[in-house]
Amino acid sequence: xxxxQGVEVQDIRRVFTPRKREPVVALDDVSLSIPxxxxxxxxxxxxxxxxxxxxxxxTVLLPSAGRAFVCGHDVVVETKAxxxxxxxxxxxxxxxxxxxxxxxxxxxxxxxxxxxxxxxKKRTELLLERVGLTDRAGQRVEEFSRxxxxxxxxxxxxxxxxxxxxLDEPTTGMDPLAAREFRQLIGELKGEGRTILLxxxxxxxxxxxxxxxxxxxxxxxxxxxxxRTLGSLISxxxxxxxxxxxxxxxxxxxxxxxxxxxxxxxDGSARIExxxxxxxxxxxxxxxxxxxxxxKTSLPSLEEVYVQMIGERGLVV
Amino acid sequence: MIRAFLAGARIQLQFLRAYPDALIPxxxxxxxxxxxxxxxxxxxxxxxxAYAAIAPVFIALWWLALFNSGWTITxxxxxxxxxxxxxxxSSFAAVILGRITATTMVGIVSFGExxxxxxxxxxxxxxxxxxxxxxxxxxxxxxxxxGTAVAMSSLFVLARNAVTxxxxxxxxxxxxxxxxxxxxxxxxxxxPVSSVVFLxxxxxxxxxxxxxxPMHHFAFRLGMVALLGACGLVVGVWTMRVILVRVRGSxxxxxx
Numbered sequence: 001x002x003x004x005q006g007v008e009v010q011d012i013r014r015v016f017t018p019r020k021r022e023p024v025v026a027l028d029d030v031s032l033s034i035p036x037x038x039x040x041x042x043x044x045x046x047x048x049x050x051x052x053x054x055x056x057x058x059t060v061l062l063p064s065a066g067r068a069f070v071c072g073h074d075v076v077v078e079t080k081a082x083x084x085x086x087x088x089x090x091x092x093x094x095x096x097x098x099x100x101x102x103x104x105x106x107x108x109x110x111x112x113x114x115x116x117x118x119x120x121k122k123r124t125e126l127l128l129e130r131v132g133l134t135d136r137a138g139q140r141v142e143e144f145s146r147x148x149x150x151x152x153x154x155x156x157x158x159x160x161x162x163x164x165x166x167l168d169e170p171t172t173g174m175d176p177l178a179a180r181e182f183r184q185l186i187g188e189l190k191g192e193g194r195t196i197l198l199x200x201x202x203x204x205x206x207x208x209x210x211x212x213x214x215x216x217x218x219x220x221x222x223x224x225x226x227x228r229t230l231g232s233l234i235s236x237x238x239x240x241x242x243x244x245x246x247x248x249x250x251x252x253x254x255x256x257x258x259x260x261x262x263x264x265x266x267d268g269s270a271r272i273e274x275x276x277x278x279x280x281x282x283x284x285x286x287x288x289x290x291x292x293x294x295x296k297t298s299l300p301s302l303e304e305v306y307v308q309m310i311g312e313r314g315l316v317v
Numbered sequence: 318m319i320r321a322f323l324a325g326a327r328i329q330l331q332f333l334r335a336y337p338d339a340l341i342p343x344x345x346x347x348x349x350x351x352x353x354x355x356x357x358x359x360x361x362x363x364x365x366x367a368y369a370a371i372a373p374v375f376i377a378l379w380w381l382a383l384f385n386s387g388w389t390i391t392x393x394x395x396x397x398x399x400x401x402x403x404x405x406x407s408s409f410a411a412v413i414l415g416r417i418t419a420t421t422m423v424g425i426v427s428f429g430e431x432x433x434x435x436x437x438x439x440x441x442x443x444x445x446x447x448x449x450x451x452x453x454x455x456x457x458x459x460x461x462x463x464g465t466a467v468a469m470s471s472l473f474v475l476a477r478n479a480v481t482x483x484x485x486x487x488x489x490x491x492x493x494x495x496x497x498x499x500x501x502x503x504x505x506x507x508x509p510v511s512s513v514v515f516l517x518x519x520x521x522x523x524x525x526x527x528x529x530x531p532m533h534h535f536a537f538r539l540g541m542v543a544l545l546g547a548c549g550l551v552v553g554v555w556t557m558r559v560i561l562v563r564v565r566g567s568x569x570x571x572x573x
Contacts, residue, residue, distance in 0.1 A: 055400070058400075060403055061565055080406070083404055094395075095397045100331055104331055108327070109405070111321070111407075114407060
């Protein structure tokens, strides 16, 4: 039996050819499967290819090569079948009619998603309540805070009762509280069996809401795993922070197999970077034997995976 | 298709309330009327009053249709909604047609404005001698304007700054449509081009409805307005389809 995935990407390549400039490869043979009902994070720095992939999946951009499917429908040739199934939510200020009210925005998109008059009214009120905007429904969107706009974005993306949601950096610019509420909403949507592709450069967000995360950079997928497994990938890259270790000891540790670097931190502590499994225990034993007990090892977080795999520039967003 | 058309028309009416500057022709139409009437009166050509009565209305209506077709695309681009609009299940062309039709329908107000100015400032009474002929022509003209404007808006999808383009694109139609200057006084070589511009047929018919004599070949001439407007719409829908595939390929759909 063939299982239809929520999203299936097969060897997608997208090359942009700007005028009088060299072609830019935005996606390079990308393949990805997202089962129905999964919240999948696409994590990467700006320019990594995240939005390009979302645009291809939402039928507004054609791939240069390869194929992509949403609920089993080809996004290039079956646009009529794909479009009613998807909802698109972009982050930031754009994507809404700011001089119209929240209700007018939703009603318009409801009509474009081919709902009848009664359904539009019902769904508009339902979604306004769901995203907590009922009291502000008649107010112009230009008077909304960033968080309110983002919630309205999500409501707009849900007007068509999308089975697959593409959330492109949805919490950009939100304050932490608003972002947390937004993530709760994403959790509720997952509970309804919707497939969600969430692009982000926020490690905490990916770790909090995603079932699996794909790391992407320079148009290439680096890894697809659960947030926990991705973290374990760099367990060998463990960090050991020590205080009051003599210089001679630190110099000795630097020569232990598996220790990649020993560096001094601004607060006077030393950081020992370990790149091989097993090296951590040797370093710890040597430190304790030398009487150094102020030692801290760091558990890998998704952020560390991100930095290790994409590099420090990944944090510059 | 109809639902998309109505959704477009409805949101356009909401937009016109939110962006009243898009209705600037309501201020310029009476001004044009004053200018034209003064020129004709000064020249002693009161026989051309029908031109002065119709020209400002056509300028207002066509500007509204064309400007809004460009403005719609530009605003959608700036808003970041153009891509989402294309990705929605409804026909993009039907939405645009609905929006332009709503605008041109609102533009009917300029008939009343222009004729009120003629009456109040110049004491000139504009009489409609062929009421049904006038109404039918006005209705078909509005539909033809919307259809033709869809063809133009498909081209505006390609333009980065469609508003500027749509602003300047209106003038050739004023000349070719014989809106103020009769086509008969245009150079011979340009007349065949003029005959495929629906505005020339509808302007002639509306002026004829303001004269006491019979409206010759009414059905044929009205049919030509409808045919040319329908051709504009068919070309527009087809071009829109082709251009959307093209910009999906080039990645320029949402480019501002």
